[in-house]
Amino acid sequence: xxxxxxxxxxxxxxxxxxxxxxxxxxxxxxxxxxxxxxxxxxxxxxxxxxxxxxxxxxxxxxxxxxxxxxxxxxxxxxxxxxxxxxxxxxxxxxxxxxxxxxxxxxxxxxxxxxxxxxxxxxxxxxxxxxxxxxxxxxxxxxxxxxxxxxxxxxxxxxxxxxxxxxxxxxxxxxxxxxxxxxxxxxxxxxxxxxxxxxxxxxxxxxxxxxxxxxxxxxxxxxxxxxxxxxxxxxxxxxxxxxxxxxxxxxxxx
Numbered sequence: 534x535x536x537x538x539x540x541x542x543x544x545x546x547x548x549x550x551x552x553x554x555x556x557x558x559x560x561x562x563x564x565x566x567x568x569x570x571x572x573x574x575x576x577x578x579x580x581x582x583x584x585x586x587x588x589x590x591x592x593x594x595x596x597x598x599x600x601x602x603x604x605x606x607x608x609x610x611x612x613x614x615x616x617x618x619x620x621x622x623x624x625x626x627x628x629x630x631x632x633x634x635x636x637x638x639x640x641x642x643x644x645x646x647x648x649x650x651x652x653x654x655x656x657x658x659x660x661x662x663x664x665x666x667x668x669x670x671x672x673x674x675x676x677x678x679x680x681x682x683x684x685x686x687x688x689x690x691x692x693x694x695x696x697x698x699x700x701x702x703x704x705x706x707x708x709x710x711x712x713x714x715x716x717x718x719x720x721x722x723x724x725x726x727x728x729x730x731x732x733x734x735x736x737x738x739x740x741x742x743x744x745x746x747x748x749x750x751x752x753x754x755x756x757x758x759x760x761x762x763x764x765x766x767x768x769x770x771x772x773x774x775x776x777x778x779x780x781x782x783x784x785x786x
Contacts, residue, residue, distance in 0.1 A: 534557065534777055534779065534781070535748075535782050536557075537776055538565075538567075538774065539757065540771065540772070540774075541726075541763075541772045542771055543764065543770050543771050544764055544769070545770070548577075548578060550571070550577035550771055551570070551771040551773040552582050552773070553566060553585070553722070554586075560596055560598050562596075563638070564588075564637070565637045566584075566585050566588055566636045566637075567634070567635050567652050567723060567773050568585050568632045568634040568652065569632060572628075572630030572701075576621070576627045576629070579620070580699070583616055584699050584700070585634075588634070588636060591605070602638045602645050603711065605638075607647065607707060609636075610636070610649065610699065610707050614702075618701070618703055630700060630701070631698040631699055632650070632700060633648075633695060633698055633699070633725075634649055635647075635652040635722050637654060637722055642713065642715075643713065644713075644714035644718075645711055646710050646712065647709045648669075649698060649699045650697060651695050652722070652724050653668070653721075653722070654721065655723075655736055655737075657719040657720075657740040657741065659718075662733075662737040664733065665710065667708065669695055670693075671692075671696060672686040674696060687729075715779065717744055719740045719743050719777070720777050721740055722774075723772075723774050723775070726772035726773065727759060727760070727772050727773070727774055730762065730767060731762050731763055735762065739755055739762075743755045743778055752778065756774045760772050760774055
């Protein structure tokens with residue numbers, strides 16, 4: 534798998550509450566995670582990092598070649614949710630903390646996507662490009678009900694309110710979906726620091742660039758370009774981008 538990831542603090546925030554993780558070479562595939570913390574400067578950082586650590590640890594410890602990766606991902610998210618919620622209950626400075634999270638588990642022929650909140654996953658498969666996660670947010674729900682247009686949602690004063698998150702309640706309710714994972718398919722995981730500033734058609738163009746690169750260094754340049762696009766338009770939030778292409782780096786077997 535060819536992959537690259539980067540997180541940037543942005544141009545306004547004083548702390549980066551985003552995080553990401555890549556676990557390659559697992560017994561049954563590879564895991565990619567992006568999280569975007571919330572709940573105050575210190576608490577948001579704690580929540581996102583705790584989520585990433587607990588999800589990665591659970592998957593590493595429980596995944597076997599004959600496991601159901603979807604069930605493993607859901608159990609990993611439940612474990613992370615419990616850990617964040619417990620810390621928030623025990624430490625007053627962490628009260629109310631939580632995080633969004635999006636996870637992709639790639640195995641031969643199948644890509645599993647699990648998420649909570651408004652961090653997103655996009656896929657480019659053949660000529661088909663789509664956002665494959667539905668935002669768990671107030672404005673997204675209003676759009677789905679026909680009460681807001683997509684354009685109105687982009688500028689709505691409550692656009693940052695999420696309706697589901699990890700760690701803010703005793704139980705969390707992730708979405709899980711499976712997709713075919715063909716050679717040269719591309720998946721993007723990102724925080725809303727990217728999607729608040731970069732339109733879907735631009736994201737598609739970046740992912741098309743990612744599909745044809747030959748090396749990790751080239752893919753890192755694409756990731757950097759995506760982040761720079763968000764920064765050029767204000768960089769009002771932390772920006773995290775993770776891109777994986779379903780093939781090997783040129784020259785590797």
